[in-house]
Amino acid sequence: MKLATLRNGSRDGELVVVSRDARMYMSASAIAPNLLDAIERWQAVAQPLQALSDELNASRVAAARHFVPADCGAPLPRCYQWCDASAFLNHGRLMERAFNTPPIPDFDSTPVMYQGASDDFLGPYDDVALPCEADGIDFEGEFGVVLAETPMGVDADSALGYVRLVVQINDWSLRSYGPREMKSGFGFLQAKPSTSFAPIAVTPDDLGAAWNNGRVSMNLHVSWNGQWFGHPHGSEMNFSFGQLIAHAARTRRLSAGTIIGSGTVSNAARANGSACIAERRVIEMIDEGSARTPFMRFGDRVRMQARLADEHSGPFGVIDQRVVKAETDRRAS
Template identity: 25%
Template sequence: MTYAVSRAERPALRAGVLHGELVVDIEQALAAHGRALVADDPSDLLQVIAGGHPAIEEVRAAVDAVARAGETGRPGAERLHELGSVPLVAPLPRPNSLRDYLVIEEHMRGVVAAGVIKEVPEEWFSVPAHYKGNVDEIYGPEDTVPWPAYTDKLDYELEICAVIGAPGRRIRAADAGRHIVGYTLYNDWSARDIQAREMSIGNGPGVSKDFASSIGPCIATPDEFDPATAHLQARIDGEVWSAGTIGTMQFSFPELVEWTSQEQTLRPGDLLGSGTIGKGCGVEIDRWLTQGCVVELEAEGIGVLRNRVGHKGQGPARAVALPER
């Protein structure tokens, strides 16, 4: 996870690990136990992830040691924080890339039933198609997500992202586990009326998606989270609108890795979205968000990703003012 601490006039972002009810600072834990991590800045979670599984194991050992000892460190170099005492931000405030696929069968059947499309295209069964999201409009826990002035139908989408940890090209599905460092929740916010107009042209989506994507609250490693069996839920103002597991994926995450890496290199910090779970969005169930509502996505093993929806045309409001890029 990534969290913020106050530093003079602007916050500093820190990489941490959730250990029970504690947030353990990665850089400080490593320093306390003399462990080496090849990274220019171990306070940057993306650089930690780029170290691959060896780096993750070094971090795990150091964090476990600090948590067992209850070491707080010197003032200004705290190693431990109570969960809730520091604000969380998106675990990767700017991912390397964001690809969102459309591979969950129940969702495809749902949008047909809702009249969004006439039928499931034959090519859907053989090609794991995706669109590329906007990595410069990433929101994290407790952020207010903007309601664009150009849409009257804002929708949430309950999804899971696989996070690439080790680079690779022409990766076989059987080897993909070496390249997936973990999973996080993903809310693929959608302006449905604009999406329909854009895609009627045979292109897109564009501005119907580019205004916001939410990820978080943390990245769970594969030993902590099973995307096939984890229970997922979406609540709007406390009411459950969507619930279930990810369901039948026409292509698994390892198969998405294999397909995508055929003639391009996947890199640390790339996100591969599953697409929406069945009945995991408003358009499938004909229920629509309202301005000011609170949307909570939850997954066993990951936690709760909570966002408030802003008022139309008002713009974003982040829980933590991120440092300038």
């Protein structure tokens, strides 16, 4: 089952069911007004939503309309909690070198995770307004899961049973703030502006074999200003989503709608490219002695789409965004 959120002037948008080929959609507002409400009442709404999806895919819904991804916000325009990990150890080790930080103890055995802002997620085609090019504007392609209410102390195997949806993410970063905030011991704040999402959230069963052992086994294709940047594969995720969920829930329960991110998709094979600029830059430093690739400038575009090796489209749709200069207003309203 595929779900999306159409903008309708409200803060949380309108929940719709999307056809398997992502060509058509049908409003699900009679079942749940928005996706956050649906996640909170999943036991009650999952069957009616699936029935609507089955009808739509069988072309038996007369009121079906053409699906326009640009009309979508993030599947969850806001939620109660967004926790992002660094589950691809290849990326984490490269970032240690990029930021010149000491190795994290138990990095290979215990996930690292920060709590990001979850009040203002961006849609797949939204312009990304940021204050300054000198901040080191970077994209980060990753995957994520949306959870039902998850109990404290859940183990990694049981944790996957609380995954309701899988999503594709661009976790924007401002690299100039990263080193100081990492060394402060308090985690990211200014280094992490609002996060972007592909238009479609997918139930794990709809991914078939691509949902494997708590990982999204798909290539994440990334292009920057129309040029190939990378297509790393999600199967090299060192910690599964089950392990990440168990880590986040070790000392507290997780509210319905919590999103857990994988961190930047990263492969050991250099030929697969990268899903963020910082990773390419540190590889250049290692291989060539200095970083040559600049960070993003205003007007730049980044496009991301997760696809199977033999496909030209993907289940989540596309993130295609332009970076623009923010118009700031410091006056209190």
